Ligand SMILES: [Ca+2]
Ligand SMILES: [Ca+2]
Ligand SMILES: [Ca+2]
């Protein structure tokens with residue numbers, strides 16, 4: 001395989017990694033199989049008994065069932081518990097906190113409760129009622145009155161269409177850097193282009209690259225002049241490739257990024273698998289173009 005293609009693929013992969021997950025679900029909401037009738041009895045239980053009951057759920061979607069889930073469960077299912085908590089607010093502005101406010105709390109925090117209520121409607125006009133409509137129900141007004149409310153699709157109006165674009169990209173917006181680079185393979189392997197960079201030394205260059213994601217999902221890769229000189233003609237190809245990437249979630253834990261780029265008249269496709277971390281993503285990449293399959297791994301962290 002042509003060295004330029006290999007190098008391009010590698011660099012494109014680096015610059016794509018940060019795009020990460022596209023899932024905008026409110027965490028945990030869709031996990032709730034709430035049953036308010038059985039809840040009347042189980043809200044009287046302590047944490048351990050609840051955890052062993054059929055009502056035990058991972059309410060916040062962090063893949064464990066613990067005291068925090070029990071608290072969230074009680075807030076939704078036990079009016080007295082909610083009323084005594086910091087979550088008890090006058091949601092409808094009638095200057096008292098009562099059952100009506102608790103129902104509003106449920107509508108906002110429990111997708112299935114909202115879905116079964118007369119509040120559920122197709123707010124984005126895509127002919128289905130789903131989590132996106134619930135998210136619009138919960139957050140649209142706040143967004144509309146915030147500085148984030150911009151005409152993102154540039155059609156002259158600020159409306160639900162713009163909010164959907166905002167939802168699609170909001171969790172990526174920001175600036176990222178590459179850290180924790182680890183290379184496992186021969187110390188003699190190197191990128192050879194206009195310059196010459198050993199994989200063992202690649203971190204020096206990677207750590208200087210910053211990647212910015214805008215509110216409409218544009219990816220801007222900033223490569224300092226010195227690094228651009230070292231990469232030579234590859235720099236421009238990287239930019240072309242990052243403009244063509246697509247992102248799709250294939251499981252709650254895994255996101256796939258695909259792109260393609262033409263190098264020396266050869267169309268090359270790339271697929272990269274990303275795992276989310278607390279502050280970004282982590283990925284590893286097997287360089288199959290060497291017989292002994294050296295690997296690189298690194299993290300992409302958000303810096304603002
Ligand atoms: Ca949990
Ligand atoms: Ca009220
Ligand atoms: Ca809809």
Ligand SMILES: [Ca+2]
Pocket residue numbers: 150151152153154155156157158159161162
């Ligand atoms: Ca618009």
